[in-house]
Amino acid sequence: MSFRELRPWQHDHTFGQDARRPGESRTMLVIALTALMMVVEIGAGLAYGSMALLADGLHMASHAIALSIAAFAYVYARRHAADERFSFGTGKVNALAGFAGAVLLAVFALMMAWESVARILSPVGIAFNQAIGVAIAGLLVNGLSVVLLGHHHGEHDDEDEEDRHHHHDHNLRSAYLHVLADALTSVLAIFALLAGKYLGLFWMDPAMGVVGALLVARWSIGLLRATAEVLLDRQAPPHLTDSIRTAITQDADTEVADLHVWSVGPGIYSAILSVVTATPEPPEHYKRLLPEHERLVHVTVEVHGREHDVSART
Incomplete structure (x- = not known):
């Protein structure tokens, strides 16, 4: 392209x-x-x-x-x-x-x-x-x-x-x-x-x-x-990481295997998360699940299927 x-x-x-x-x-x-x-x-x-x-x-x-x-x-x-x-x-x-x-x-x-x-x-x-x-x-x-x-x-x-x-x-x-x-x-x-x-x-x-x-x-x-x-990119406060995990795991059989959230500016955060699920969806699906009130400006989602080696990045 x-x-x-x-x-x-x-x-x-x-x-x-x-x-x-x-x-x-x-x-x-x-x-x-x-x-x-x-x-x-x-x-x-x-x-x-x-x-x-x-x-x-x-x-x-x-x-x-x-x-x-x-x-x-x-x-x-x-x-x-x-x-x-x-x-x-x-x-x-x-x-x-x-x-x-x-x-x-x-x-x-x-x-x-x-x-x-x-x-x-x-x-x-x-x-x-x-x-x-x-x-x-x-x-x-x-x-x-x-x-x-x-x-x-x-x-x-x-x-x-x-x-x-x-x-x-x-x-x-x-x-x-x-x-x-x-x-x-x-x-x-x-x-x-x-x-x-x-x-x-x-x-x-x-x-x-x-x-x-x-x-x-x-x-x-x-x-x-x-x-x-x-x-030093310390992990974001617990309330933010917990809200991300809760939002993602509302899908059945979906878990967050890895999560990194760090500050890139005053009140601004970036995140990388790895999702493991039996029914994989495109990364955009999981981005839409994230809490809108949090200032997440650059999110990368990796999706892994439980039964198949499925992964996607964005």
């Missing part, structure tokens, strides 16, 4: 990745806000001699880089969605960017812990009034960023933890955790600065840094685990 004659049996592999994702525009806006506040905090830290503000500004710089990775991933995935070099589209670019963001979160946590311990051993003077004012401004900016990126963060509250890992936009989650870490840093900085100014508890500043580092490290580990599962 010619290529034209084969067209009815062919399809693209973009799976919706060529569309602009909701998180892309919000990420771009948050990058601008983060970069602006980064410049303000670094400038204020240098002007007022405040290591706390300078450190927070440098932290925001690292997060601006991480957010830029997230933005690049959105654009790259969209522009290369139809590139035939990607067997199942560019959906995993999302998870790869999320993984990179999680690594940066881990580095950020180590930097926070290292700097905090250094301040405990060698305390530095802080210009409290100016530092508190800029820290409050930073909190307002970070709070706005959290709201922007967290708009769809709770859409799957009715799902269990494993389902959320598989349905989440990991790229957006990475960006969300970065700005949440910035907001947490600002809150802890304000608390520590107020304690130092009014109660003389100068050790609170580095102590809160250690607490923040531990929380950020915990977020990083969770995101690393979730994105690594996608990148």
